[in-house]
Amino acid sequence: xxxxxxxxxxxxxxxxxxxxNSLWIISERDKSGKHKxxxxxxxxxxxxxxxxxxxxxINEVVLEPFMGSGTTLFECEDLxxxxxxxxxxxxxxQYVNNAMKNSSKKDFVLCCLDSSNKQQVDLNxxxxxxxxxxxxxxxxxxxxxYMDIVKFTNNKNDLSQ
Numbered sequence: 295x296x297x298x299x300x301x302x303x304x305x306x307x308x309x310x311x312x313x314x315n316s317l318w319i320i321s322e323r324d325k326s327g328k329h330k331x332x333x334x335x336x337x338x339x340x341x342x343x344x345x346x347x348x349x350x351x352i353n354e355v356v357l358e359p360f361m362g363s364g365t366t367l368f369e370c371e372d373l374x375x376x377x378x379x380x381x382x383x384x385x386x387x388q389y390v391n392n393a394m395k396n397s398s399k400k401d402f403v404l405c406c407l408d409s410s411n412k413q414q415v416d417l418n419x420x421x422x423x424x425x426x427x428x429x430x431x432x433x434x435x436x437x438x439x440y441m442d443i444v445k446f447t448n449n450k451n452d453l454s455q
Contacts, residue, residue: 298351299348299349299350299351300347300348301352302347302348312344312347312348318341318344320340320341323338323339323340324338324339324343328364328368328371328393330363336362336363336365337362337365337366337437338365339365339369342366342369342435343369343372343373345433345435346366346369346433346435347373349432349433350373350375351432352373352374353375353376353401354375354376354432354433355376355377355378355423355428355430355431355432355433356370356375356377356431356432356433356434357377357378357419357433357434357435358377358378358379358380358434358435358436358437359380359409359415359434359436360380360381360436360437361379361380361381361386361387361390362381362386362437363386363389363390364379364389364393366379366435366437367379367390367394367402367404370399371397371399371402376401376402376428377401377402377403377426378402378403378405378419378422378423378431379402379403379404379405380404380405380406380409380415380418381404381405381406381407381409382406382407382408382409384406387404387406390404391404401426401427402426403421403422403425403426405418405422419431
């Protein structure tokens with residue numbers, strides 16, 4: 295038996311609010327809810343939305359090592375998924391924390407760290423999993439930064455070498 299990776303009812307796939315084509319034509323960026331498009335290089339919300347629905351079940355954990363402005367977290371909030379997000383930019387981590395202050399969602403963890411540092415990632419991932427009462431993440435979603443092409447912070451200590 296093939297394992298089930300999501301909660302979608304494929305018997306009624308035409309009724310699903312998910313794009314099943316191999317080429318996604320998204321006419322306009324979703325600007326609803328917390329989505330503000332305040333950060334360069336961020337996902338349009340429809341991309342993590344479709345991926346999360348396709349590859350996770352309700353209450354599973356999405357891990358995002360390059361969190362950015364919280365687009366994936368906001369989708370996890372709407373789709374009832376747990377979330378762990380890492381980012382190197384202290385200001386953007388604080389921005390996302392502030393955006394989630396009035397949320398009823400409590401099963402998420404945000405960490406300010408350099409995702410290229412294996413030791414930092416391992417330590418913070420284990421701590422985050424405990425905080426949200428999970429053993430592992432079921433889905434890794436990566437939208438990595440553009441290295442030295444885009445400057446993500448003014449703090450020279452925040453930049454990866």
